[in-house]
Structures are given as C-alpha cells and as structure tokens.
Amino acid sequence: MKDAMTSLSQVSLLQQKLHSAKIALAELNDQKAQSQSSLLQFIGHLSLACKGQSIELDNKLAKLRHNLINVEHIDEVLPDLLEVEQLLKQQYHHVMGQLEDGRASLAKVIRQLQRVDSVPDKLKKEIAYYKQDLGKPFHTYWDYFPKVERLVGFFEAIMHEQLSQGDKLEVLPKHRQLAHELAQMISEIEFRKDQRDQVLVIKDYLAAEIDVDGLIDAYQTILSLLLENIALEKSASQEFLYALNDALSAVREVVNDSYNSNQRSYQLKKQLNREINSRVDNVGDAIIDIDDIDHLKLQVTEQLASIRTALGRKEALEQREQAMLRKSMETMRDELNELSKEANAYKERLFEQQKLNLLDTLTQLPNRAALEERMEQEFRNYQRHRHPLWVAVADIDHFKSINDNFGHSTGDKTLQVIAMALKNSLRESEFVARYGGEEFVLLIPDVSANDIEQLLNRVREKVKNIPFKFKNQRITVTVSIGAAQILENEQISETFERADAALYKAKHESRDRVIIDA
Numbered sequence: 001m002k003d004a005m006t007s008l009s010q011v012s013l014l015q016q017k018l019h020s021a022k023i024a025l026a027e028l029n030d031q032k033a034q035s036q037s038s039l040l041q042f043i044g045h046l047s048l049a050c051k052g053q054s055i056e057l058d059n060k061l062a063k064l065r066h067n068l069i070n071v072e073h074i075d076e077v078l079p080d081l082l083e084v085e086q087l088l089k090q091q092y093h094h095v096m097g098q099l100e101d102g103r104a105s106l107a108k109v110i111r112q113l114q115r116v117d118s119v120p121d122k123l124k125k126e127i128a129y130y131k132q133d134l135g136k137p138f139h140t141y142w143d144y145f146p147k148v149e150r151l152v153g154f155f156e157a158i159m160h161e162q163l164s165q166g167d168k169l170e171v172l173p174k175h176r177q178l179a180h181e182l183a184q185m186i187s188e189i190e191f192r193k194d195q196r197d198q199v200l201v202i203k204d205y206l207a208a209e210i211d212v213d214g215l216i217d218a219y220q221t222i223l224s225l226l227l228e229n230i231a232l233e234k235s236a237s238q239e240f241l242y243a244l245n246d247a248l249s250a251v252r253e254v255v256n257d258s259y260n261s262n263q264r265s266y267q268l269k270k271q272l273n274r275e276i277n278s279r280v281d282n283v284g285d286a287i288i289d290i291d292d293i294d295h296l297k298l299q300v301t302e303q304l305a306s307i308r309t310a311l312g313r314k315e316a317l318e319q320r321e322q323a324m325l326r327k328s329m330e331t332m333r334d335e336l337n338e339l340s341k342e343a344n345a346y347k348e349r350l351f352e353q354q355k356l357n358l359l360d361t362l363t364q365l366p367n368r369a370a371l372e373e374r375m376e377q378e379f380r381n382y383q384r385h386r387h388p389l390w391v392a393v394a395d396i397d398h399f400k401s402i403n404d405n406f407g408h409s410t411g412d413k414t415l416q417v418i419a420m421a422l423k424n425s426l427r428e429s430e431f432v433a434r435y436g437g438e439e440f441v442l443l444i445p446d447v448s449a450n451d452i453e454q455l456l457n458r459v460r461e462k463v464k465n466i467p468f469k470f471k472n473q474r475i476t477v478t479v480s481i482g483a484a485q486i487l488e489n490e491q492i493s494e495t496f497e498r499a500d501a502a503l504y505k506a507k508h509e510s511r512d513r514v515i516i517d518a
C-alpha cells in the first residue's frame with residue numbers, strides 16, 4: 001500500500017513536471033513565434049526602406065519574408081539573412097559613392113552659379129556659404145536632398161532676377177515709333193518679287209503688337225534684303241561695265257592692227273611708186289638716148305611690162321588693204337552692235353527700276369517721290385500757261401477702326417480698292433499719288449473754280465459707293481478732301497499746305513466732305 005502511495009506521488013510529481021515542461025515549451029514556442037514575427041516585421045520595414053535601390057536586394061528581402069513565414073525554425077533562414085546582410089553592406093558602399101558623386105555635381109553647379117555676374121550680392125553670399133557647407137561629406141540621402149532643394153531655390157531666385165531684368169526691355173513709345181518708321185519705309189521701297197511675301201509678313205508684324213526683339217529682327221531682315229538688292233544691282237552694273245570694257249579693248253585692237261598694216265602698206269606703196277617712177281624715167285631716157293627705133297620699142301616694151309607688174313602689185317596691195325579695212329570695220333560694227341544691245345538692256349533695267357521706285361508697292365499708285373516730280377512738272381506748266389491748277393488732299397475717314405476691327409490685311413485691301421477708285425475717277429491729264437498711310441494727293445489742272453467742288457464731290461461719292469463687305473458686314477468707307485488752287489506768286493508747296501489745312505477742316509466738320517480753300 002505504501003509502495004502504491006509512493007508510486008502515486010511520484011506519478012503526480014512527474015505529471016506536475018510534465019505540465020511545467022509543457023508550459024515552458026508553450027512559452028518557448030510563443031517566444032519563438034514572437035521573435036519570428038518581429039523579425040518578419042523588421043524585414044518588412046527594411047524591404048520598404050530599401051525598395052527600388054537594388055533589384056537583387058528587393059528580391060532577396062522578398063524571399064526572406066516568404067521563408068520566414070513558412071519555416072519551422074528560425075535557423076533555417078540564417079543563410080538568407082547572411083546574404084541579405086552582404087547585399088546591404090554592398091548597397092551601403094554604393095549609396096555612399098552616389099552621395100559623394102552628388103556632392104561633387106552640386107559643387108560644380110554652384111561654381112557655375114558663382115560666375116553669373118547679375119546675381120545680387122546677398123544671393124552671392126548665400127551661395128558662398130552653401131559652397132562651404134558642401135565641403136562636409138553626406139551620410140544619407142537626407143543630407144543630400146535639402147542641398148538639392150536649396151540649389152533649386154538659388155536657380156529660381158536668379159531666374160526671377162533675370163526675368164525682372166527682361167521686363168526692362170518693355171516696348172517704349174520710341175520702339176513703336178521705330179516700328180512705324182520701318183513700316184513706312186517698307187511701303188516706299190520696291191522689293192523684288194521673291195522678297196515681297198517676307199516683307200508683307202514683317203509689315204503685318206509691325207502693325208500688330210511688337211516686342212523689342214521682334215523689332216530688331218525686323219530691322220535686320222529688311223537690311224539684309226536691301227543689301228541683297230544692292231549687291232544684285234552692283235553686279236548688273238558691273239556686267240555692263242565689263243561688256244563695255246571688252247568692246248573697247250576689241251575696238252582698240254582693231255584700230256592698232258589697222259594702223260600697223262596701214263604703216264606697212266604705206267612703205268610698200270612708197271617703194272612701188274618709186275619703182276614705177278623710175279620705170280617711167282627709164283622710158284623717158286630711152287626715148288631721148290636711143291636712135292634705133294626697134295631697140296627703142298624693145299626698151300619701152302620692157303619698161304612698160306615692169307610698170308604693169310608694179311601697178312599690178314600695187315593694185316593687189318590696195319585690194320588687201322581694202323579687205324583688211326572691211327574686216328576691221330565689220331569687227332568694230334559687231335562690237336558696237338553688242339555694246340549697244342548691252343547698253344539698251346542696261347537702260348531698260350534702269351528705266352524699270354526708276355519706274356518701280358516711283359510706284360507705291362501696295363496700291364500701285366505713284367508714290368510720294370513721283371508726286372514731287374509731278375508737282376514740279378505741273379508747276380512749270382502753270383508758270384508757262386497760267387492755266388488753273390488744283391492740289392487736293394484726300395484722307396480715308398476713321399481708317400484706324402477698319403484695321404482695328406477687321407485686321408491689317410483688310411485695311412491693306414481697302415487701301416488698294418480706294419486707290420483704284422480714285423485713279424479711275426480722274427482723267428488722263430489728272431494725277432493721283434499715295435502720299436503715305438491712308439492719305440492721297442490729287443493734282444488737277446485746267447478745271448475752273450466753279451467745277452472743282454463738283455468734280456471732287458464726284459470722287460468722294462465714288463469712294464462712298466464702293467460696296468465693301470467685311471466679315472459679312474456691309475461697310476461704307478468715306479473720304480474727306482481738302483483742295484486749294486495755286487495762286488499767283490505762290491510756290492506749289494504752299495498750295496499743298498492750304499489744301500492740307502482745308503482737309504483738316506473737313507475732318508473737323510464731321511468728315512465725308514469736300515472743303516475748298518477759298
């Protein structure tokens with residue numbers, strides 16, 4: 001019984017020990033599970049922190065995470081852990097190298113920034129501090145990023161500075177004036193056909209909102225087009241001069257040749273003349289000295305034969321001379337023909353150019369230069385015959401609003417149509433020119449003071465009745481006209497001024513009217 005009791009207590013002790021051992025094992029398992037899960041959590045964070053730095057590292061960490069979940073014992077992932085540790089070490093060195101490179105690049109950029117002169121002093125100082133700071137090595141990307149941010153800040157500040165300097169190139173009234181003058185100049189110059197499109201684009205640009213750079217470009221382009229034309233004109237003149245020079249040299253050669261051969265012929269002729277004279281003398285002597293008639297006959301016959309031979313040689317010489325002279329004349333004539341052809345072509349080119357120089361490009365009416373010429377001519381006629389002569393100035397009303405509302409090229413077309421209407425409303429002996437902008441000048445001779453107002457009103461009505469249609473809108477365009485008749489002892493420029501003053505009045509008296517300076 002006692003034995004049984006002892007065995008029972010031993011069993012109970014063993015049971016207790018077993019229970020304690022079970023609890024200890026359970027605790028151990030818990031601990032293992034906990035540390036496995038902490039390790040898993042740690043690896044998870046590490047994966048996130050390292051993500052994207054190296055594919056190999058990413059893959060290894062993913063594998064490790066996967067294994068950690070599935071292994072019985074943590075020891076089983078030790079080789080994976082070791083590999084990850086190796087890769088992390090490598091990655092560390094790689095990152096440190098990258099950070100060092102980054103630091104060197106920032107230092108290079110900052111040195112370039114220090115060379116920008118326009119950087120304000122305050123910013124220059126900040127940049128110098130920043131550069132000093134860059135002397136210290138970076139340990140993590142968190143040392144690097146703020147530096148990059150700061151550098152971007154410097155760039156922003158400098159850009160801002162430069163832009164505000166750029167604002168100083170604002171378009172001033174003097175730039176607009178320059179644009180206006182260039183536009184005016186362009187319309188007074190005749191450009192070659194192949195240049196006109198380019199010129200029109202510039203003209204449109206000048207009429208719209210300009211900027212200083214664009215204005216400079218426009219001047220540059222126009223200058224180069226003009227230089228091109230001058231070079232072409234120069235080479236055309238040069239060609240003509242070369243042709244002239246060639247022709248003159250050829251003529252000089254011919255003259256020299258014929259002079260030399262003339263000299264030679266002259267000597268030969270002199271010799272032949274001497275010979276003939278001496279033969280004639282010989283005949284004379286023979287007649288005096290020889291008594292025997294047969295002998296005399298013989299002598300005379302011989303001398304006459306010699307004279308005939310000499311005369312034959314002389315004739316041949318003269319024929320050669322004639323032939324040479326003919327040839328020289330023909331050569332000279334050909335050269336002169338060529339030269340006169342060249343001269344005519346050159347004259348024609350000059351004439352064409354002159355004609356073009358006197359035409360307004362846009363409206364094809366005579367331009368201001370042509371007007372001045374014609375005014376002088378009409379003035380001379382007036383002084384000679386004292387017939388009436390009128391100067392009228394016509395200006396389109398509110399033309400600016402056509403440009404503003406419908407665009408500059410519609411404005412241009414309007415000018416062309418009105419120019420044609422003005423031209424067609426005048427007689428052959430009358431004259432109209434585009435004076436500039438939307439202003440035209442008419443010269444009207446031989447019309448009495450009673451008729452002028454009616455004539456000009458007809459012109460005004462003709463313009464008013466043009467059926468303009470812009471953007472499907474029917475528009476009436478009118479002109480105001482001021483006119484004055486030349487007075488005795490007056491210069492025509494004074495008449496023009498009076499006509500202009502009359503136009504000014506017409507503009508102020510509601511426009512679309514004719515005012516004659518009384």
Ligand SMILES: Nc1nc2c(ncn2[C@@H]2O[C@H](COP(=O)(O)OP(=O)(O)OP(=O)(O)O)[C@@H](O)[C@H]2O)c(=O)[nH]1
Pocket residue numbers: 187207362395396397398399400401403407408409410411412415436437438507511
């Ligand atoms: N489209 C075009 N416009 C031109 C040309 N030459 C001058 N202009 C424009 O003509 C306009 C003239 O305007 P203003 O002088 O104010 O005269 P307006 O608008 O006709 O007004 P009033 O003369 O007072 O009736 C300006 O806008 C010029 O730019 C040109 O060749 N083509």
